[in-house]
Amino acid sequence: MDQVPGSPQEPQNADGERGLPGCYRHPDRATGIHCTRCERPICPECMVSASVGFQCQDCVRGGSGTGHSAHATAPRTIAGGVVAADPRLITKILLGLNVALFIAVSAADDGLIGRLDLIGLAFDPDQYRLVGVAEGEWYRLVTAMFLHQQVAHIAFNMLSLWWLGPPLEAALGRVRFVALYLIAGLGGSALSYLLAAQNQPSLGASGAIFGLLGATAVLLRRLNHDMKPVLILLALNLVFTFLWPNIAWQAHVGGLVVGAAVAYGMVHAPRDRRTLVHTLTCVVALLAVVAVVWVRTLQLVG
Structure with missing residues (x-):
């Protein structure tokens, strides 16, 4: 050419x-x-x-x-994705899923959250058996990402998603944005599973949201934009994470690290090897999540 x-x-x-x-x-x-x-x-x-x-x-x-x-x-977007007519579509869908599940859980019996939230290993007196990820309920690593129990909790997370999601979706493309969101959320779930008490339940989209925050910092650095606003926001959120009671800091940190790492691979991949680098980045991140879950499972049931 x-x-x-x-x-x-x-x-x-x-x-x-x-x-x-x-x-x-x-x-x-x-x-x-x-x-x-x-x-x-x-x-x-x-x-x-x-x-x-x-x-x-x-x-x-x-x-x-x-x-x-x-x-x-x-x-194409900076990450090689297809430029979409609506750069907010996936963000709207994710927001809708979170709100719909919140309404469904609120309308259902109290036991529904206990069957979907993230917990390592615990005895459920209602079912008279052990429950949790260590018992093979791997789906909890995913379902917990879309659960919220209080109005303030989902409101804060969805406002953050609406603010952070569209620019990233526009920059990465829809497929890459979905991959980033889900893998970051899984990273948060995995670190919570590894470090939290085995019978401590947790839930929320915060791990994925922190992943988007880390990805935003990576993207702004790649575009040579002013980093001060996002770094200040990140610092405030981390202070809030560690000082406010009843917050699963493990999910926040896990999502932040995984989201930043995945985004770095997406926006810095060589133009002629984007697909390969993006695929390898996502696969490596998922393997890291699987490794963490496997290690913790061995600790609990091995």
Whole structure:
């Protein structure tokens, strides 16, 4: 394929600005900003504000221009995902699932939460048997991510999801965003299972939310945006996590670490090996979760 001057394959240095590429439409104008879809250098005149970063005018028009790379004719997110018409769809679905389950649990008998929340190993007097992840109830690692017991709890988590979700969904694409959310939530569940008391129940989307917070920090760093707001928010949430009573700090920390790690692999993957790197990143993270669950299970029943 022929390389187009000023395209991501062959950026041109602008005269008088050593080391900085020139705008793809105005090669004489040096710029450090790149389109978040096709990654071509763009000057202030050519950049269009997007939900995350800036896009070039060709990508905004859907690649209708001529004389540019194939990446512009097939717009992709910074992580290589397909650009969606509604960058909030998955966020809305996740929010709806959490709210729907909250309503269902509130309307059902009190025992429903006890059958779905995260607990390592405990005796259930109603069922006269041992229950928990260690007893083979692996589904609790997932169902606990969508459970909430108090209105304030779900309200805080859903507001956080609505604030953090759409920018990440727009930047990563729907499939990668779903993977990030679920794997981060599983990371939080796994660390809770490992470190919390075996008979201590826990629930909530906080692990996944902290994963989104960690991913936001990684994305902003990748885009060279100001890190202060997200770092301040992260610090405040961590202080709240460790000082407020009855909070499963293990889920918060586990989700934060796993979410940041998965996001790093997604936004820093080489363009020509994105699918491979993204797949390996998710597989390694899932294997780490499985390893933690296996170790803890051996401790409890081995």
